[in-house]
Amino acid sequence: MQPVTLRGTGVVAGFVYAPTAWTRPAPVPPPVSGSLAEEDRPAEVERFKAAAETVAGRFTDRASAATGVATEVLGATAALARDRGWLRAATKLINAGARAETATTEAIEQFVTQFEKLGGLMAERTTDLRDIRNRVLAELMGLPEPGVPRPDSPVILCADDLAPADTAGLDPSLVLALVTRLGGPTSHTAIIARQLGIPCVVAAATLGDVAEGQMLLVDGTSGILTVSPDPVEARRLVAESAALAAEIAAWRGPARTSDGVAVQLLANVQDGAAARRASAGEAEGVGLFRTELCFLTARTEPSVDDQARIYGEVFAAFPGSKVVVRTLDAGSDKPVPFANHEHEENPALGVRGIRLGWTNAGIVERQLDAIAQAAEDTGATDPWVMAPMVATVDEAYEFAELCRARNLKPGIMVEIPAAALLADQFLAEVDFFSIGTNDLTQYAMAADRMSSRLATLTDPWQPAVLRLIQLAADAGGRAGKPVGVCGEAAADPLLACVLIGLGISSLSMAVTAIPTVGVQLGKVTLEQCREAAAQVASARNARDARELARRLLG
Incomplete structure (x- = not known):
């Protein structure tokens, strides 16, 4: 051929x-038959609930056996499988005479339609919902799991x-x-x-x-x-x-360019176990501690003491090293049950991140209290704390005041283009930036980052995104304050070199990506990175930018 x-x-x-x-096909539900006799409906409800709980239990078991990001996403899917909303909808349909297979299909489709209308990151959860539907159907029909x-x-x-x-x-x-x-x-x-x-x-x-x-x-x-x-x-x-x-397997840190310039490579973690695994590798510290992932199934807000214990495990894994804690980035695709998430037409642009403080009085202050307590309990000095989704200089000022009152080093995520455009003013209020390239790209390009149809737009190689990163990095250079990147772009070896050329001072990524980035950095000089960054940021499109980098950096 x-x-x-x-x-x-x-x-x-x-x-x-x-x-x-190819993956195995999803089960085909049996055709809709006549209405279920009323006396048979309670047993059918129990049959449905047992199947749904079996599927949710498998997700939970796999989450327990998995590591890193896999634990996060499986735990989130287990919570979605047990979500009362769709379970209630299916139960209502069964009580109205539908068989469990039909009720499962129709109830999930209701929520798929809702999530698609919401758009943004919620639309990505439709894949998870359909997967739950297929697995529950297979359980009800006595078939092997699809996938x-x-x-x-x-x-x-x-x-x-x-x-x-x-x-x-x-x-x-x-x-x-x-x-x-x-x-x-x-x-x-x-x-x-x-x-x-x-x-x-x-x-x-x-x-x-x-x-x-x-x-x-x-x-x-x-x-x-x-x-x-x-x-x-x-x-x-x-x-x-x-x-x-x-x-890559043989690489050992710390990372340096071929002309000896040190580059700090940090790990993205979600709990103490992930931090301990990262500390056993080549990570020099933690560049992003995603605290919200500790609480995706918590129905009530954990106490300050309980939060401090969880955060302390991460500090303890990297004694004396840099640990950057992100306050709750809940909302949109990561709803935390104890936060008051109101229905929104466009949750990706709604009340999420630092804005949770608008509808949950004291939630930010209590989390900062817990971080400060964890630092004191573990002897961590000068802990770094950053707020997500900061859009105004006033928000940055207020967050910095809360942090400094607790002896915490304040910073913000640069995810909203406004923060990059006014980078000098923001850095007058906080001590550091960390750029979240996933959301920055989404908001700069007005394209849902989970949409496969828009994948060319949500590529972090888009020159407009690189220009925004450069604005933030240049402001950091003028202020003498560090500007890191903790989005998925940091794990791309070629893009990592470009980011260093733009003036980024640290890169945080999945721990498994660190050696790959370290090897690539060791093959280039800082001047090569700067030259590549200058040309790539002036490219016509993302594809040209990537090809330019490949030619210039090898």
């Missing part, structure tokens, strides 16, 4: 050559999209790469592929043309997929990729 080239969005670098394996096959030899896993339960339990020795027709650079698939360290391409619109078992060459950097490639050339590229992988 002649080689055929397809294109998607590359999100995890590397070459893989292997046969394809990922269990190969006995290495494959490239292909799918329309992948839910957290699909990607979280993958064996990277058998699933060598992930390719999806849908999804974006910050989808669950991309995030977990980075954690597993396997190449990944998303938003490959014509992937459906690739048949089960066809040989495929995946280039996770460029996003190019080659069906039935020349085997000799494919194996050569894979061998080069394997040699680089061996170099």
Whole structure:
């Protein structure tokens, strides 16, 4: 066969050559029959509840066995599977005469429709909802769980999209790469592929043309997929990729450019266990402690003492090292049950992050009290604390005052373009910036970061996004204050070099990405990074920017 080239969005670098394996199809619910007899309805409700709880329990068990980001997304999906809203809707349908299979399908579809109307990050949860529906249906119908096959030899896993339960339990020795027709650079698939360290391409619109078992060459950097490639050339590229992988496995920090300039590489963590794993690796500290992920299932706000204990575990994992704590970034796709989340037409632009203080009196102050107590209990000195979703200088001032009253080092996330545009004024109030590239890209490009159709717009290589990052970095240089990046862009080795060239002082990422970035930084000089940054920021589009960086940085 002649080689055929397809294109998607590359999100995890590397070459893989292997046969394809497609995910198992979802179960087809039985046709709707007549109304269930009234005396049979209570038993049908119990049958439904048992199936839903079995599915939720499997998510919980997998979350307990998983690590890192996989734990987060599986725990969140378990909570969604137990969500009272859809369970109540299904129960109501059964009590009206529907069978459990029909009620499951219709109840989930109600919420899928609602989430799609809300847009933003909530729309991404529709993948999770449909996955829950399919698993509950399979349980009700006595069928195997849908989703990922269990190969006995290495494959490239292909799918329309992948839910957290699909990607979280993958064996990277058998699933060598992930390719999806849908999804974006910050989808669950991309995030977990980075954690597993396997190449990944998303938003490959014509992937459906690739048949089960066809040989495929995946280039996770460029996003190019080659069906039935020349085997000799494919194996050569894979061998080069394997040699680089061996170099990455042997890398030890701290990171430096080839001319000896130190670059601080930090870890993104969500709890004490993740922090301890990061401290056993090459991370120099924590650049992003996502505190909201500790409380995704908490029905009531934890006490200051309880929060302090949780935060203290992270401080204790990195004694004497930099630990940056982010206050609750709840809302939108990460609702925390104890926060008052009102219904909003567009939650991604609504009451989330620091704005939770508007509807939850004292919630920010209590969290800062807990962070201060944790620092005191563990002997952590000068703990760094940053607020998400800060849009005005007044917000930055007020947050900084709260932090300084508790001997905490105040900073803000730069996610809203307003903060980059007025960077000098913001830095007059706070001590540091941390740039969240995922949301910054979403808001700068007016494109839902979870939409596969908009994946080319939500690419952090977009020159407009790089210009905003440069504004923030330049302001940091003038003020003599550090500006880091903690979004997914930091884990891209080439983009990491560009960010350093723009003036970024630290990079925080999934701990598994640190050696890859460290190796790439060691191959270039600071001057090369600066030259690449200047040219890339002036590129016409994201694809040109990426190609320029590849040519200039190797």
